[in-house]
Amino acid sequence: MRYKNQAFDVPVDTAAVAQAAFPKGNPYMTMRDEIGPLYDDSHFAHLFSHAGRRGESPGNLALVLVMQHMEGLTDQQAADAVRSRIDWKYALGLELTDAGFDRTVLVNFRKRLLAGSEELALLEHMLARFQEMGYLKGQGKQRTDSTHVLAATRELNRLELVGETMRHALEASARVAPPWLQQQATPEWFGRYGRRLDQYRLPDTKKERQELAEVIGQNGVELLQAVYATKTTPELKSLPEVEGLRQVWVQQYLLQEGEVRWRRPDDRPPGERLIQSPHDLEARYSQKGGGANWTGYKVHFTETCDRDKPRLVTHVLTTPSTVPDSQVTTTIQQDLGANGLSPAEHYVDAGYIDAGNLVESIDTAIDLIGPIQPDSNWQGRDLQAFDLSCFTIDWQAQQATCPMGEKSVSWSPGHDNYDHEITHVRFARATCAACPQRERCTRAKKNGRSLKLRTKTEHEARQRAWQRQETSTFKEKYKRRAGVEGLISQGVRRSGLRRTPYIGLAKTHLHNILVAAATNLTRVVAWLEGSYPAQTRVSAFQALAPST
Ligand code: SF4
Structure with missing residues (x-):
């Protein structure tokens, strides 16, 4: 050709x-x-x-x-x-x-x-060319960060969601099988679903809204039953809009004694499975630590940060918004390794680090550099309290020793909700009840202190990371991660990174790859023209501070 x-x-x-x-x-x-x-x-x-x-x-x-x-x-x-x-x-x-x-x-x-x-070929061929030009090599320094990406859909409340899902399925069916749908639809359907179901058209009281939700639920079940029963237009079953209706109905309704009931909010699937819009079935609702929330996706960018070379995006990963950062650390490192771009040092924030990927990084000879999150319990948040790092663990004897020199009395291996191997360790109730430091250690009224340990390798990796992050060398080194925000900001300003123009995860991922490729090309051209990345600006006053 x-x-x-x-x-x-x-x-x-x-x-x-x-x-x-x-x-x-x-x-x-x-x-x-x-x-x-x-x-x-x-x-x-x-x-x-x-x-x-x-x-x-x-x-x-x-x-x-x-x-x-x-x-x-x-x-x-x-x-x-x-x-x-x-x-x-x-x-x-x-x-x-x-x-x-x-x-x-x-x-x-x-x-x-x-x-x-x-889609990844767009980035990979570009990176291969930059490797030939000497701008990129494995075993350097790289950093990863993520940002939210809003879905290209409108935010819907639950009632709008079911109404809009029904309307969407009817629109699609009307395009494929108009005479068939004309026979199925009742006069009320044309009034109810003829236009978009907006908040301003919905009833005010809770009772009326519940009733409307159940009427919509009943209509949806009738439509699905008709679609699955028809022999004349079997293609209706494979319409994505009809499949979307089925999935949303499973999540939002229950069939009880022949009646369609709207599920209670606490009786619905977890957030990672909950569909938010019939127009994008893969977008998910999520909340950030600071309380901000969004519906859509999350993109993780990894870029080089060696000082003598242009900063280049080496990896792009797009996930539903609900996937925690710590679940993608290993994937990113494995992908980089497969392309010969494994970093020697990988800088990330606390969200990307847990005990499991600390160990996996050691296995792949990558130094994962970032602060580890403190224990999630109160002892981890209170600087005066005895957190896990205050206990000595004898793995062979299967016993822990507390800061007061007392030995644990039980050691029970098991698994947590995420199927991680864990061990529950307990101290004797009577010992802890008599302990003068009890207030710093446990708030349990009826039991002694308990600990939840990950595996020996994970526990030790975590302890080492914990000790390292307290050193001034680590704090100085970790400053290198901060510049990654510049990459996100460049993507937002030039290419509208924070709102996908497309529907669905695959197209959003393609958009994110193009943002990364465009950023790389802009940076290499700037480098070729003699414009090098600026160091993080320091104010005149900050520059006078004594080095620590
Ligand atoms: S409360 Fe129990 S485990 Fe904690 S320091 Fe005192 S004796 Fe040790």
């Missing part, structure tokens, strides 16, 4: 006009001259049919997607830029007369990337 346009050399006319238009240079010209064509057609050729007429160069389309995110352009604006801007033509190696393409070509290219699971 031949493609239009991809050429290593910039056409002579384009080069002459670009040099006249930008006598002092231009970032896109620097990019083309110093980096060369980043993507080759062969990287993406397998996503296209080998028959039919000549298509646009896949390598160039990939680069256009990245350039689009460098400037935060819409598809239409990006297609216009390809057609009309000299610097874009130079970067893409196009003839001056090249008419470009319709914006739908970009839409289709993104679809092909997702269908072929090739």
Whole structure:
């Protein structure tokens, strides 16, 4: 298959006009001259049919997607830029007369990337080129941070959710099987679901809202029963909107003695499974530590932070908003290792560290650097109290010794709710009751102090990390993590990182990868033009502070 346009050399006319238009240079010209064509057609050729007429160069389309995110352009604006801007033509190696393409070509290219699971190729081929250029190497320093990404849907309360889910399923069914739906729908359905179910149209009292929710529930069950019973239009069953209706109904309603009942709030599935909108079934509701909440996703970026090289994003991970940071640390490190980009030092905040991934980091020879969270119980929060670090554990004898020199009296291995191996350790009630330091140790009225231990390896890794983070060397070293906020801020300002323009996790992930690729390209071009990352600014007064 031949493609239009991809050429290593910039056409002579384009080069002459670009040099006249930008006598002092231009970032896109620097990019083309110093980096060369980043993507080759062969990287993406397998996503296209080998028959039919000549298509646009896949390598160039990939680069256009990245350039689009460098400037935060819409598809239409990006297609216009390809057609009309000299610097874009130079970067893409196009003839001056090249008419470009319709914006739908970009839409289709993104679809092909997702269908072929090739979205990561946009970042990987770029990183491979930067490795060739000496800007990237394994065994350096990298840091990871995450930020929230709002779903491209409206926030809905529970009543709006069920009403909107029903309306969405009816709209989809009406497009696929209009005569069939006309037979099923009652006159009330047209009044109730003909328009979007907004808050202002809903009843005020709790009782009326409950009644309406159960009427909607009954209507949904009737629609689902009709869809599953029909032999004339079996395709209705496989509509995503109908499947969404089924899933939302399972989560929000109960069938009791033939009646459809709205579930109580405490009788619904946990947050990680709870659908928030029929328009994006994968977006989840989550709350941050500070109380801020959002519905959508979370993106984790990992970037290099060696001082003698441009800072480059090496890894992007998008998850539902409910996945804790500590659950992705190992995945990120394994992915980096698989691409030959394992860092020697990995800087993260406390959310990414738990005993398990401290041990896994040791196994992969990565120094995971960050503060570990204190014990979640009150002893961990009170500086005067005896937390776990105050106890000596003899794993062989299966016994703990408390700060007052007393020995534990029971040792019971088991598992916690997350299936982690744990051991419950107890001290004798009578011993603790007579202890002069009891107030610093336990608030249990009827029992002695109890401890919950992870495995020996995890416990020891945690203790070592705890001791290390108290040192001034660690505190100085850990300052390196702070700059990662600059990456998030760049993504937010240039590419609207905090609100996905797409529906669903896969498309949101593609968007996040493009934000990362655009950031990398911007940074390398800036580096090539002699603009190096600024160190964190220190005020004139702070600069006078004695070093610790
Ligand atoms: S309360 Fe019990 S476990 Fe705690 S220090 Fe006193 S004797 Fe030891």
